[in-house]
Amino acid sequence: MSLQSGVQCSCSEDDGKSWHSRKIEQAGELLYNGLEIPNSFSSIMVTRGIYAGRVVIVSSFFTGQEGPDGELVASAYTDDWGDTWHSSKLFTAPDPLPSGPEAFGEPAVVEMPSGWLWMVFRSLYGELWQCVSRDGGTTWGPPTPSGFVSPIANCYAFREPSTGATVLSWNATQPGIYHDFQARHGLYRPRTNLCFSVSHDNTRTWTEPVVVEAGRGQYPTIWFAAGRMFIMYQSSPGEDPMDWKDMGLTLVAYDTEEILKLPAMTPETMQPWIDSGLIRHWRSVAAASPTRKTIS
Numbered sequence: 001m002s003l004q005s006g007v008q009c010s011c012s013e014d015d016g017k018s019w020h021s022r023k024i025e026q027a028g029e030l031l032y033n034g035l036e037i038p039n040s041f042s043s044i045m046v047t048r049g050i051y052a053g054r055v056v057i058v059s060s061f062f063t064g065q066e067g068p069d070g071e072l073v074a075s076a077y078t079d080d081w082g083d084t085w086h087s088s089k090l091f092t093a094p095d096p097l098p099s100g101p102e103a104f105g106e107p108a109v110v111e112m113p114s115g116w117l118w119m120v121f122r123s124l125y126g127e128l129w130q131c132v133s134r135d136g137g138t139t140w141g142p143p144t145p146s147g148f149v150s151p152i153a154n155c156y157a158f159r160e161p162s163t164g165a166t167v168l169s170w171n172a173t174q175p176g177i178y179h180d181f182q183a184r185h186g187l188y189r190p191r192t193n194l195c196f197s198v199s200h201d202n203t204r205t206w207t208e209p210v211v212v213e214a215g216r217g218q219y220p221t222i223w224f225a226a227g228r229m230f231i232m233y234q235s236s237p238g239e240d241p242m243d244w245k246d247m248g249l250t251l252v253a254y255d256t257e258e259i260l261k262l263p264a265m266t267p268e269t270m271q272p273w274i275d276s277g278l279i280r281h282w283r284s285v286a287a288a289s290p291t292r293k294t295i296s
Helices: 256-260 267-275
Strands: 002-004 008-011 020-023 039-045 055-062 071-078 104-111 117-123 127-133 144-149 156-159 166-171 192-199 210-225 228-235 248-255
Touching: 039 104, 039 156, 055 104, 055 117, 071 104, 071 117, 104 156, 156 210, 166 210, 166 228, 210 248, 228 256, 248 256
Parallel strands: none
Antiparallel strands: 002 008, 008 020, 039 055, 055 071, 104 117, 117 127, 127 144, 156 166, 166 192, 192 210, 210 228, 228 248
């Protein structure tokens, strides 16, 4: 199955020899008329439990345009390879958080080894936020802050297939102060210090972030193949806003075995990230506990 702009899927039942397309019914058709075309950057097929085989797409929807209006998040899912679609309820930042453009947006989704789904997304509040689903994307729990500081910039998460480890890539940078989307030092920027981090325990603890691109890098994607982890992202010189067509693409590769050996952060290794303002608080992102000894 392949997706096109979050509004159409193509399916093949003969190993890609032939394809047929189906329209994806999203929240705009199923729940609330008048939403913009969805921003869909992430989709998965559930592999565990009673929802195995379900295709889940997570999307955000403008109620206007990028600024000054808000944005809503929902998931669409199908259990019959796209013949019929269903949608979760739309949600945005809960009270008493201040409302504003793109309170939440551009989500990514990963299936945990235990079978539940983790959604992570950019936010207006200076860090990535997250929520979980324990019913295959039908409903989502309350959103919570992740502790990873970020501007309003796209993040991406993906599961390493052999171990179930979760890899998260995002711009670990303190955002600017201006609400104007075009502002060089606005809430959407700077999109520098593109990093990734790995979790082996259902996103409870994370490795110390690895810097992929210290300069401008945005909209990462992650893929595993042939013993490598590939991250591809948009890149451009300088910090001034550019047209999408003028930006380039950069592809980097890491040895998967080396990535999986990275140790979880400890209070000591996490502290510099807290001091630099790139992790909100040591309790926001758990640190590895001391090794426990068992006495028989």
